[in-house]
Amino acid sequence: MRLFLAVLLAALTACGSRQPADLLLYNATVFTVDSAFSTAEAIAIHNGKVLATGNRAALEKEYQFAETRDLEGAFVYPGFIDAHCHFVYYGLNLQQVNLKGTRSWDEVLLRLQAFAAENPDGWLIGRGWDQNDWEVAIYPDRVQLDSLFPNRPVYLSRVDGHAAIANAQALAAAKLTASTQIPGGALLKRPDGELSGLLIDNAANRLEAVLPAPDAAAWREAILDAQAACHAVGLTSIHDAGLNRQQIEVLEQMEAAGELSMGVYGMISAFPSELAYYLPKKPYRGPKLHVRAFKFYADGALGSRGARLKEGYHDDHNHFGLWVTEPDTLAFYAPLLAAAGYQMNTHCIGDAANKQVPEIYAATVGQQGDHRWRVEHAQVVTPADLSIYKKAGIVPSVQPTHATSDMYWAGERLGPQRITHAYAYQDLLQLQGWLPLGTDFPVEDISPLKTFYAAVFRVDSVGYPEGGFQAENALSREQALRGMTIWAARAGFEENEKGSLEVGKQADIVVLNKDLMQVTPSELLKTKVLATYVGGKAVK
Numbered sequence: 301m302r303l304f305l306a307v308l309l310a311a312l313t314a315c316g317s318r319q320p321a322d323l324l325l326y327n328a329t330v331f332t333v334d335s336a337f338s339t340a341e342a343i344a345i346h347n348g349k350v351l352a353t354g355n356r357a358a359l360e361k362e363y364q365f366a367e368t369r370d371l372e373g374a375f376v377y378p379g380f381i382d383a384h385c386h387f388v389y390y391g392l393n394l395q396q397v398n399l400k401g402t403r404s405w406d407e408v409l410l411r412l413q414a415f416a417a418e419n420p421d422g423w424l425i426g427r428g429w430d431q432n433d434w435e436v437a438i439y440p441d442r443v444q445l446d447s448l449f450p451n452r453p454v455y456l457s458r459v460d461g462h463a464a465i466a467n468a469q470a471l472a473a474a475k476l477t478a479s480t481q482i483p484g485g486a487l488l489k490r491p492d493g494e495l496s497g498l499l500i501d502n503a504a505n506r507l508e509a510v511l512p513a514p515d516a517a518a519w520r521e522a523i524l525d526a527q528a529a530c531h532a533v534g535l536t537s538i539h540d541a542g543l544n545r546q547q548i549e550v551l552e553q554m555e556a557a558g559e560l561s562m563g564v565y566g567m568i569s570a571f572p573s574e575l576a577y578y579l580p581k582k583p584y585r586g587p588k589l590h591v592r593a594f595k596f597y598a599d600g601a602l603g604s605r606g607a608r609l610k611e612g613y614h615d616d617h618n619h620f621g622l623w624v625t626e627p628d629t630l631a632f633y634a635p636l637l638a639a640a641g642y643q644m645n646t647h648c649i650g651d652a653a654n655k656q657v658p659e660i661y662a663a664t665v666g667q668q669g670d671h672r673w674r675v676e677h678a679q680v681v682t683p684a685d686l687s688i689y690k691k692a693g694i695v696p697s698v699q700p701t702h703a704t705s706d707m708y709w710a711g712e713r714l715g716p717q718r719i720t721h722a723y724a725y726q727d728l729l730q731l732q733g734w735l736p737l738g739t740d741f742p743v744e745d746i747s748p749l750k751t752f753y754a755a756v757f758r759v760d761s762v763g764y765p766e767g768g769f770q771a772e773n774a775l776s777r778e779q780a781l782r783g784m785t786i787w788a789a790r791a792g793f794e795e796n797e798k799g800s801l802e803v804g805k806q807a808d809i810v811v812l813n814k815d816l817m818q819v820t821p822s823e824l825l826k827t828k829v830l831a832t833y834v835g836g837k838a839v840k
Contacts, residue, residue: 379834428459
């Protein structure tokens with residue numbers, strides 16, 4: 301009896317000496333993504349943060365856990381962070397016609413008719429077509445849209461959002477005619493001078509301005525849909541590259557109501573109205589929502605020949621692309637952003653844009669302070685211009701799946717010389733020693749695993765091309781994982797709170813059934829997200 305009491309007393313004493321903790325995840329390989337890229341077998345979580353990492357026995361000796369979970373040999377990573385996407389609009393797109401993956405204009409029309417039959421009223425809006433994927437790789441004409449929908453406006457965005465096709469009803473609603481001139485945009489015409497319905501960059505933006513505006517309830521629904529889709533693929537935070545005031549206010553309301561589990565680093569769309577409203581205000585930082593950047597567009601997209609080039613397109617020698625925003629305008633706003641404490645993030649695709657914008661950054665902030673001003677995409681950068689990035693501390697923010705989506709036709713646009721310094725991610729990484737990665741969804745697939753796949757292997761889903769597209773610019777596995785975790789967090793000034801599984805940081809976690817450091821390319825595309833945690837709570 302005395303022995304039993306002694307053992308019981310010892311057990312109670314040991315239990316009482318252990319600190320309380322919420323959750324232990326064990327029997328796993330935990331990639332902490334700390335500076336040493338260390339691994340552990342278990343991770344302890346308390347009050348939404350990482351309490352400790354190590355092995356199960358040692359952690360159970362030190363902590364009394366309310367719950368323990370055996371991960372049965374799975375692999376644990378910091379929650380994935382997408383450093384460039386269109387999160388809110390992705391949610392809205394889930395309620396529209398999905399045209400991604402269409403192999404012809406006829407298939408676009410079939411999907412549109414099916415959607416119209418189920419949704420008989422109002423505008424028909426869709427997104428995702430790409431003429432480069434069609435057997436006949438030419439822009440569509442509105443003639444069939446006019447025939448099928450003579451009394452209903454139709455607006456269909458290209459996959460990159462930098463071009464669209466509209467029917468006569470939609471053109472009339474926006475008061476666009478053959479004589480309309482739009483700076484930074486183009487309205488393509490038929491040989492007879494009539495509008496074909498194809499709109500490029502600011503011309504598409506002009507029509508988008510007359511689309512039915514979602515109300516706050518619609519944006520909330522879109523955000524909830526996008527949030528669920530993101531958590532399902534292991535995303536715990538995103539950088540939304542273009543939010544307006546209404547969307548930001550809905551996000552704030554959802555945060556206050558506890559509905560926002562996604563970390564959102566918001567870039568405010570740099571429209572005059574938004575600049576006028578937000579520049580006098582301080583950047584916003586809440587538990588989930590962080591708004592301290594503006595998103596500008598210097599030029600358009602390569603696929604629609606809107607990217608601004610120093611010399612003419614290889615497949616259209618007299619065309620140089622577009623300045624969606626004139627450099628003088630960018631130069632005007634840059635010092636205003638610097639003075640107000642906002643990060644300036646600018647879409648730059650062509651080599652002309654990737655020279656002018658870094659020069660504006662360098663002249664404004666240079667190496668003064670920790671500004672982290674970003675160039676979004678940095679797709680075509682002349683090697684001589686890389687020195688501007690490096691000297692001024694400019695951060696390139698890239699999306700690896702763009703390389704493997706564009707590689708089939710990018711050479712036709714750029715020619716044999718320029719293509720060699722396009723999508724040069726290893727070169728860009730060497731500038732500052734770190735490189736944030738994103739997807740640009742819904743332009744590309746939402747899955748961060750496809751980001752990893754494209755960054756490391758530089759091939760498409762069937763392994764083309766053998767050896768990888770310009771494989772000298774592939775990232776290592778460790779670099780790719782850092783790019784979608786700690787480096788992405790750093791690009792949003794959040795590396796002290798998230799991006800690695802270190803003590804005191806948010807317990808944002810993704811659990812996979814495969815080891816990203818070892819998995820073969822074919823198996824990587826089959827890798828499953830077993831669980832996603834935000835602040836130590838399961839959201840998938």
